[in-house]
Amino acid sequence: MSVDTPTKPTAPAETAPRPNMMARVGSALGAQAMQIVLVWLAIIAIFAVLSPDAFFDPNNFRNIAISVSILAVLGVGTTFIIITGGIDLSMGSVLVFSGVVSSMAMGNVGEGQGWLSALVGIIVALTSGLAWGTLNGFLVAKAKVPAMIVTLGTFGAALGLAKCSPAASTGATCPTCWSTPLASVMSSASQPW
Numbered sequence: 001m002s003v004d005t006p007t008k009p010t011a012p013a014e015t016a017p018r019p020n021m022m023a024r025v026g027s028a029l030g031a032q033a034m035q036i037v038l039v040w041l042a043i044i045a046i047f048a049v050l051s052p053d054a055f056f057d058p059n060n061f062r063n064i065a066i067s068v069s070i071l072a073v074l075g076v077g078t079t080f081i082i083i084t085g086g087i088d089l090s091m092g093s094v095l096v097f098s099g100v101v102s103s104m105a106m107g108n109v110g111e112g113q114g115w116l117s118a119l120v121g122i123i124v125a126l127t128s129g130l131a132w133g134t135l136n137g138f139l140v141a142k143a144k145v146p147a148m149i150v151t152l153g154t155f156g157a158a159l160g161l162a163k164c165s166p167a168a169s170t171g172a173t174c175p176t177c178w179s180t181p182l183a184s185v186m187s188s189a190s191q192p193w
Contacts, residue, residue, distance in 0.1 A: 070095075086140070089151040093158035094132045098125040100162040132158055 047055045054060060074091055081088045102125035110117045132154055139150040 086147045087151065088136065088147070090132065090136065090155040090158055093155045093162070094129055097132070097158040097162040098128045100165050101125070101128045104165060 074095065078088065078091065102121040105124040106117045106121035109120045136147075136150055136154055139145045140147045
């Protein structure tokens with residue numbers, strides 16, 4: 001036997017009053033993302049006024065897109081590293097090293113022209129970046145060396161190797177104990193070491 005107890009009707013829940021339009025605009029403008037967009041729009045307006053013909057040229061937008069694409073790829077990688085609580089100081093140097101090694105490989109395949117050369121360059125760049133990342137990951141995860149120390153070391157190593165390569169026009173010299181084997185493996189460039 002069950003006893004039904006009468007329930008009292010509940011009053012509808014009161015909704016919070018909607019903020020007026022000015023309050024919503026003010027809170028939107030106070031958001032950090034909106035402030036970045038406003039600064040970006042201000043920069044566009046300044047350059048459009050200073051040089052309207054050159055700024056709105058399609059080649060300028062192409063150059064901006066190419067420059068931003070490199071930084072965007074690095075930014076995505078950095079985001080994953082920061083989310084996991086790590087740090088990587090070597091990303092820029094690894095980028096330089098990968099570019100130098102890739103250009104050397106492309107120069108050796110089809111005189112640096114054609115799709116095969118581009119494909120080889122992409123594969124070599126990705127492989128060299130993967131190798132540096134694997135080295136960093138092994139030293140941090142398995143050898144338990146702090147990420148700051150590891151990536152600072154690979155920062156110097158990658159940049160030093162990039163500057164000592166025959167593709168770099170910095171005039172840097174390399175030790176002969178490893179430059180001769182490296183030169184035979186990496187390049188047939190006519191530039192002396």
